Amino acid sequence: GESVGLHLPTLSVQEGDNSIINCAYSNSASDYFIWYKQESGKGPQFIIDIRSNMDKRQGQRVTVLLNKTVKHLSLQIAATQPGDSAVYFCAENQGAQKLVFGQGTRLTINP
Amino acid sequence: DTGVSQNPRHKITKRGQNVTFRCDPISEHNRLYWYRQTLGQGPEFLTYFQNEAQLEKSRLLSDRFSAERPKGSFSTLEIQRTEQGDSAMYLCASSTTGGGYTFGSGTRLTVV
Numbered sequence: 001g002e003s004v005g006l007h008l009p010t011l012s013v014q015e016g017d018n019s020i021i022n023c024a025y026s027n028s029a030s031d032y033f034i035w036y037k038q039e040s041g042k043g044p045q046f047i048i049d050i051r052s053n054m055d056k057r058q059g060q061r062v063t064v065l066l067n068k069t070v071k072h073l074s075l076q077i078a079a080t081q082p083g084d085s086a087v088y089f090c091a092e093n094q095g096a097q098k099l100v101f102g103q104g105t106r107l108t109i110n111p
Numbered sequence: 112d113t114g115v116s117q118n119p120r121h122k123i124t125k126r127g128q129n130v131t132f133r134c135d136p137i138s139e140h141n142r143l144y145w146y147r148q149t150l151g152q153g154p155e156f157l158t159y160f161q162n163e164a165q166l167e168k169s170r171l172l173s174d175r176f177s178a179e180r181p182k183g184s185f186s187t188l189e190i191q192r193t194e195q196g197d198s199a200m201y202l203c204a205s206s207t208t209g210g211g212y213t214f215g216s217g218t219r220l221t222v223v
Contacts, residue, residue, distance in 0.1 A: 034211070034212075041216065042216050042217075043115070043202050043204070043214030043215050043216050043217050044154065044202075044212075044214050045214070046211055046212065046213075049211070089153045089154075091153070097142065097144075097159075097206060097209075097212070098144075098156050098159065098167065099146075099154075099156065099212070100156070101153025101154050101155070102153050103151070103152055103153055104151070104152070104153055
């Protein structure tokens with residue numbers, strides 16, 4: 001069936017560098033995407049979302065890019081900090097706000 | 112309001128026993144969702160309620176699973192005759208219609 005997946009399971013970056021986390025989706029009819037951050041022992045925390053009528057959306061230190069042509073989503077985190085260490089999931093809205101999550105990317109920050 | 116609350120945080124049970132989890136959503140949220148998350152994977156949708164009505168159930172929700180939201184406020188998820196494969200984190204989330212999710216911290220179930 002349709003699914004949302006991620007290119008890389010782990011990402012390691014230097015503190016202060018920018019991080020880019022990627023996600024591929026397969027349901028071309030999807031019109032709403034969300035990025036979540038999940039720290040150990042906690043539930044997913046909303047970071048940023050984007051609708052399919054947009055290509056880019058910016059938040060505080062985060063930017064989400066959507067390329068509908070290749071069905072690709074990315075999350076950019078500027079000036080990565082130790083507190084950004086977590087697992088990041090992209091999720092796709094599939095009707096009635098039901099979300100389909102990808103596998104996740106673990107982001108680790110090197111001092 | 113302190114967000115979505117789930118109890119217990121951890122549950123260890125023997126195979127074959129029944130377990131029940133509770134979720135208290137954000138009070139003004141009319142939608143409530145249950146997800147299951149296994150280690151290293153993203154959450155998987157189980158079911159959701161709009162007020163007290165259960166509107167959708169995943170095929171993952173076998174007949175050993177039952178969820179209720181009797182008064183449109185808190186919800187319970189019961190697993191009967193637990194199996195080792197039921198070991199997972201069970202996440203609850205709530206939202207308004209058309210609004211974003213707020214997740215709870217989950218209940219981690221270990222079946223031994």
